[in-house]
Amino acid sequence: xxxxxxxxxxxxxxxxxxxxxxxxxxxxxxxxxxxxxxxxxxxxxxxxxxxxxxxxxxxxxxxxxxxxxxxxxxxxxxxxxxxxxxxxxxxxxxxxxxxxxxxxxxxxxxxxxxxxxxxxxxxxxxxxxxxxxxxxxxxxxxxxxxxxxxxxxxxxxxxxxxxxxxxxxxxxxxxxxxxxxxxxxxxxxx
Ligand code: IMP
Ligand code: MG
Numbered sequence: 001x002x003x004x005x006x007x008x009x010x011x012x013x014x015x016x017x018x019x020x021x022x023x024x025x026x027x028x029x030x031x032x033x034x035x036x037x038x039x040x041x042x043x044x045x046x047x048x049x050x051x052x053x054x055x056x057x058x059x060x061x062x063x064x065x066x067x068x069x070x071x072x073x074x075x076x077x078x079x080x081x082x083x084x085x086x087x088x089x090x091x092x093x094x095x096x097x098x099x100x101x102x103x104x105x106x107x108x109x110x111x112x113x114x115x116x117x118x119x120x121x122x123x124x125x126x127x128x129x130x131x132x133x134x135x136x137x138x139x140x141x142x143x144x145x146x147x148x149x150x151x152x153x154x155x156x157x158x159x160x161x162x163x164x165x166x167x168x169x170x171x172x173x174x175x176x177x178x179x180x181x182x183x184x185x186x187x188x189x190x
Contacts, residue, residue, distance in 0.1 A: 007174035024055020042066040044100030047157035078106030090118040105137040
């Protein structure tokens with residue numbers, strides 16, 4: 001049974017699977033002859049990342065970061081705090097940051113600055129979703145799954161107040177007010 005707050009489906013499971021396969025092939029071709037370090041941004045990117053990695057055929061390692069950005073449940077402020085840092089050093093590595101969604105781009109801008117200062121050999125971004133209408137900073141992920149309109153979406157890893165990550169599709173969140181949440185006091189985790 002579908003939750004009443006889950007609205008229109010923007011990306012169906014079949015389309016997610018097809019696009020993730022395509023991105024995996026593209027990344028495999030682009031990184032031929034190089035070793036890759038995939039950096040997943042917890043928690044939202046976990047579903048996308050684990051599917052994507054199975055379609056990447058170059059040698060690759062995996063690490064995770066967790067960040068919290070101060071702001072409301074649906075808007076990030078760009079003030080980012082690292083909750084969990086990487087286990088490995090980036091010096092000389094080919095790094096691909098994997099994100100669930102680039103909204104304002106403020107979280108990603110912070111990550112690019114922070115990780116870029118650790119001297120990786122290269123650093124690119126793969127985002128499942130982008131909302132071009134909301135972008136506040138000048139950055140363009142090298143790999144993008146789908147561009148979506150300016151709506152708050154849930155599913156396939158994306159949450160609202162930690163709910164709906166388990167949906168197998170990406171759908172619009174219809175009635176935010178009806179989802180009981182506690183106001184985030186120390187920032188919302190991605
Ligand atoms: P940004 O800093 O504004 O780009 O927001 C980045 C983070 O906010 C993402 O990694 C998500 O965790 C969260 N976010 C932004 N838009 C959405 C959305 O539509 N649904 C769920 N989470 C979102
Ligand atoms: Mg996130």
